Amino acid sequence: MASHAIEVKNLYKIFGPRGADFVDAVKKGMGKAELNEQHGHVLGLQDINISMPAGGVMVVMGLSGSGKSTLIRHINRLIDPTSGEVLYDGVDVCKMSDADLREFRRHKTAMVFQKFALLPHRTVLDNTVYGLEIQGVERKESEKRARGWIERVGLKGFENHYPNQLSGGMQQRVGLARALTNDADILLMDEAYSALDPLIRVDMQTVLLDLQKELKKTVVFITHDLDEALRLGDKIAILRDGRVVQQGTGQEIVLSPADDYITAFVKEVNRGRVINVETIMRPLSGNAEGVPLVTGTVLESAARTMTAARVATAHVVDVNGRPIGALDLSAIIAAMVTPVSHEDRVAA
Amino acid sequence: MASICSVLPALLCKFPAIDESTIRLARKAVDDSFKGFVRSYGNAIDTVVQPLQWFLNYLESLFVGSPWIVILAAMVAVVYFGSRNIGITIGTALSMIAIGLVGLWNDTMVTLAMVTVCTLISILVGIPIGIVMARSDRVQAFINPILDVMQTMPSFVYLIPVVMIFGIGKVPGLIAVVIYAVPPMIRLTNLGIRLVDKEVLEAADAFGSSTWQKLKNVQMPLALPTIMAGINQTIMMSLAMVVVASMIGVGGLGKNVLQAIANQFFTVGFLNGFALVGIAIIFDRTSQAFGKRLQKHSEVIHG
Numbered sequence: 001m002a003s004h005a006i007e008v009k010n011l012y013k014i015f016g017p018r019g020a021d022f023v024d025a026v027k028k029g030m031g032k033a034e035l036n037e038q039h040g041h042v043l044g045l046q047d048i049n050i051s052m053p054a055g056g057v058m059v060v061m062g063l064s065g066s067g068k069s070t071l072i073r074h075i076n077r078l079i080d081p082t083s084g085e086v087l088y089d090g091v092d093v094c095k096m097s098d099a100d101l102r103e104f105r106r107h108k109t110a111m112v113f114q115k116f117a118l119l120p121h122r123t124v125l126d127n128t129v130y131g132l133e134i135q136g137v138e139r140k141e142s143e144k145r146a147r148g149w150i151e152r153v154g155l156k157g158f159e160n161h162y163p164n165q166l167s168g169g170m171q172q173r174v175g176l177a178r179a180l181t182n183d184a185d186i187l188l189m190d191e192a193y194s195a196l197d198p199l200i201r202v203d204m205q206t207v208l209l210d211l212q213k214e215l216k217k218t219v220v221f222i223t224h225d226l227d228e229a230l231r232l233g234d235k236i237a238i239l240r241d242g243r244v245v246q247q248g249t250g251q252e253i254v255l256s257p258a259d260d261y262i263t264a265f266v267k268e269v270n271r272g273r274v275i276n277v278e279t280i281m282r283p284l285s286g287n288a289e290g291v292p293l294v295t296g297t298v299l300e301s302a303a304r305t306m307t308a309a310r311v312a313t314a315h316v317v318d319v320n321g322r323p324i325g326a327l328d329l330s331a332i333i334a335a336m337v338t339p340v341s342h343e344d345r346v347a348a
Numbered sequence: 349m350a351s352i353c354s355v356l357p358a359l360l361c362k363f364p365a366i367d368e369s370t371i372r373l374a375r376k377a378v379d380d381s382f383k384g385f386v387r388s389y390g391n392a393i394d395t396v397v398q399p400l401q402w403f404l405n406y407l408e409s410l411f412v413g414s415p416w417i418v419i420l421a422a423m424v425a426v427v428y429f430g431s432r433n434i435g436i437t438i439g440t441a442l443s444m445i446a447i448g449l450v451g452l453w454n455d456t457m458v459t460l461a462m463v464t465v466c467t468l469i470s471i472l473v474g475i476p477i478g479i480v481m482a483r484s485d486r487v488q489a490f491i492n493p494i495l496d497v498m499q500t501m502p503s504f505v506y507l508i509p510v511v512m513i514f515g516i517g518k519v520p521g522l523i524a525v526v527i528y529a530v531p532p533m534i535r536l537t538n539l540g541i542r543l544v545d546k547e548v549l550e551a552a553d554a555f556g557s558s559t560w561q562k563l564k565n566v567q568m569p570l571a572l573p574t575i576m577a578g579i580n581q582t583i584m585m586s587l588a589m590v591v592v593a594s595m596i597g598v599g600g601l602g603k604n605v606l607q608a609i610a611n612q613f614f615t616v617g618f619l620n621g622f623a624l625v626g627i628a629i630i631f632d633r634t635s636q637a638f639g640k641r642l643q644k645h646s647e648v649i650h651g
Contacts, residue, residue, distance in 0.1 A: 076554055106556030117551035121569045121645050130565075131555045162645040182555065 004054050004089040004185065006075060006218060011048040011084030013070055013242075016041030019082045032241050044070045045242045048084070052235070055216040057208075059233030061223055067242040068222045072190050075220060076109045077101055088186070106135050110179035114191035116171045118163040124150060124174050125159040131182035142181070149177040153207060169200035176204075180211070187219045194224065205231055226265050230254070230274050238262055251279050272300035272336040280335045281316045281325030288315035288323040295319065299332050306332075386512050393513055401519050404465050411457035419457065420444055427630065431637030439633070443626040452623045458600035459590055460627065466522060466586040470530040471579060478537025478578075479563065488538065495531040503528055503592050511596055521598030525589040532581035540574030541567045576639030583631045587624055 012023050014035070022030070022041055032043040045067045052058040062068040073079040074086050077093050086093040088108065096104060110131060118127050125143065128150055132142035150159055153173040163171050172192060179187055189208075193201045205228065212219060223229050229236050230250040237247035246258035254274050257263040278295045290313035293302050306314050306329055316325040353361040411419060423444060428437040447456050481488045507524055514520035544567050552566045568575075594602030601620045608617030 078550060078553055102556045102558065104556075105554060109554070111551065111554040113547060113551055115547050117545075117547040119548060119566065119569070121572075123645075133565075134555050134557050134561055164645060188554075 004218065006052040006058075006186065006220070007085070007087040008048050008050045008052070008071075008074070009085040009087065011071075011074060011086065012046055012082045013044035013067075013074070013079065014041050014082045015044050023083050043242050045074075045081075048244055050237050050244065050247060052218060052220060054218055056234035057212060057219040057221055057232050059221045059223060059229040059236045060239060061226060061229040061236060062239035063224055065241075066239040068224075068239050069190055070242075071239065072188055072220055072222050075186065075188060076105050076111065106131070106182075108184050109186045109188060110182040110184040111188040111190065112172070112175045112179045112192040114194050116163070116168075116175045116195075118171060118174055118178075120163055123160050123162055124155060124166070124177075127163065127174055128177045128181050130178055131184075135182075145183075146177070146181045149181045150174075152180070152211070153177045169196050169204065172196060172204060173207075176207070180215075185218055187217045189219065189221045191222050191224070193228065201228070208232065226269055230269065238265075250274055251276060255279065267338055270300075271338070272303070273298050275299050275335055277302050277314075277316050277327060277332075278325065280331055281327045282331075284315065284323055284326050288317075289326065290314040290328075292317045292321070292323070293327075295324070299336050302327075303329065303332050303336075382509070382512070390513060397514070397519050397523075400465070400469075400522060404461065404518050404522060407465060408458055408461040411461045412454055416448060416453055423630075427634045430634045432641060433633075433637050436630075436633045436637060440630045443630065447623045447626060450619050450623075452601065452604075452620065455600045455604055455620070456623055456627065459587075459602065459624070462518070462522065462525070462590055462593075462598060462600060463583065463586045463627070463631075466525045466529060466590075467579070467583050469522070469526050470533050470582045470586070473526070474530045474533025474578065474582070475537050475575070478534045478575075479541065481534065481538040482541035482567075491534070495534060498527055499531045503589065504595075507592075507596055516597040518598055520596050521590075521593035524593050524596065525586050525598075528589045528592075529582045529585040532585065533578045536574050536578030536581065537571065540571030540578075543574065544570045573639060573643055576635065576642070580632060580635045580639070583635065584628060587628045587631070591624070 012026065013019070014022050014026065016022075016039070018039075019041055022035060022039060026035065026043060026046055035041050035043050048071060050058070050060075060068045060071055070079060074081055075088075075093065077086075077096070081094050084094070088104075093101070093104065119130065122130070125146055128146035129139070129142040132145065133139075147159065150156060153176050155170060155173050155177065158166065158170065163174060166174070172195075175192065179189075193204050196204060208219075209232065221229075221232055223232075230253075233250055235247065236250055236253055238245045238253065240261055246253055246262055251274065253262065254266050254269055254271060257266045275298065276295065277293045277297045277299065280299070290311040291305055291309045293305065293314050293316050295316060295318055297305075302314065306312070312330075313326065313328045315323045316327065317323050420441065424437055424441050427440045428434075431437070444456075447453060477491065481491050503524065506527060507520075510520045510524050510527075514523065548566055548570065549562065552562045557565065590598060590600065591602040591605050594600070594606045601624050604620040605617060605624075607613070608620065
């Protein structure tokens, strides 16, 4: 089953009874504060253009109030846009009829929620079959599929427990199993891990990454945590005040933050675990020297390999073992420490 | 007073009521048109409510006609399987035996039949209205004042049109009781559905639930504790109202109370009163324990 990309085009959302009347004003440059003061309307999203990769994890990051949860709700149209398009497989979700939208939600999307949003009166198993039950799948079949996913997320033996009897981390596993059982192309995760404590959060990230390796769904993941974004995201978009400030891969964002706001975020990131060797390698000149490092190796493990081998130089090889570049320990260290320019920009 | 009135114009001193003859005419017009309405539609309305009469008579003859031991066993079984509580079950058996010993068994059965029918009708009428009310703020704004009137209007006042339409008997009594007892059912159904967690509803939407699926899978189950509280209130109010309804021909314990008031029979009054209290407590404890049992899933074991 091939997933399709999601294209968000010129999306605007203005909350308030006459939101549509102010789209032009916002396009001409009216700001969030001005709109609120003069017209009592709240600017939720403005001029969002994101192309979410098919079969990849798209992370939308922002602090509270940045519009990230509003944005994800446009993809399955839990919120209607004021103007703009959300295209999936060439169809504009925003123009679907009620019946089409229901079918789209049933078969193409599944969602995981920050506060789990499980049905408290249903057991883990009954919660997990919910999506299939709505679709009208026969109980025997849906139960079989649900049991499979319950086992995959590590909840075997808890099928007959009620959500209230489970810890937060386990409840979110149910949320994930419920979404996966739906077998939809698009997986929407709205701050799915924000309510979990740090260790369990990392654990759940690993669960998602492992599953994604084989499932290749189009995942849209919302978070306020840059470390989480960098770990999960094939592509990251950073939102502030309803506007996309920067989008690109994690490497691009860490290495060249678009403005002071993102710089302030990036400053705290453990760069050694984000930046890959091929990002900082220099072109190969002469023979490949030192230990070989495969593309995709992060600087921290590169440095570990090199110090263990007691060499100061290394060369980067592609997946076929062909050398494509070289780098040395000092370049790695220079890239791992936060650049002075970033410190200055934040201090200023 | 008079001194102030000497300075004020007469209009501001004595309230300018519409003169008596106009009021009399208006009153007569309303009374006459209502009587006309009753004359022309009375029979039709009687036919419509005829099934209620049958149902009520059937249940009453079943309760009164069956041997007491069968009824007692059935009650104890219902209470036990509803509450799964030995204490409540024993209490039920003891109070029913006490009622029988003081010679009120048959009257209690009549009242029991009445309250059962009233409660069933209140649930059947109340829950759909409550659901409609929860779906629309407009409907809520329309129905709420009607419920206010139903709850605060002295019951004797609406007994007047009920008697004019239906005459004296069980069915008018039943209707009067339902009018009095149905508002909490409607209000609490409405409240329960409106209080359902928005996040869970959003999740139901996100999985593509239809309106009916949302109502059936999410809203009704999550509103159930509140709806159960409504049923409990409805039962209590029906029990209170059967005494008033005895004024228009409902038999049972209420009628005895009414006679006791008229004749100052102190002991008879209290015995019948306590019999009512007994049934009320049985209904209340059983329905509450049943409601609690339905909420078993919300008990936190760990976490």
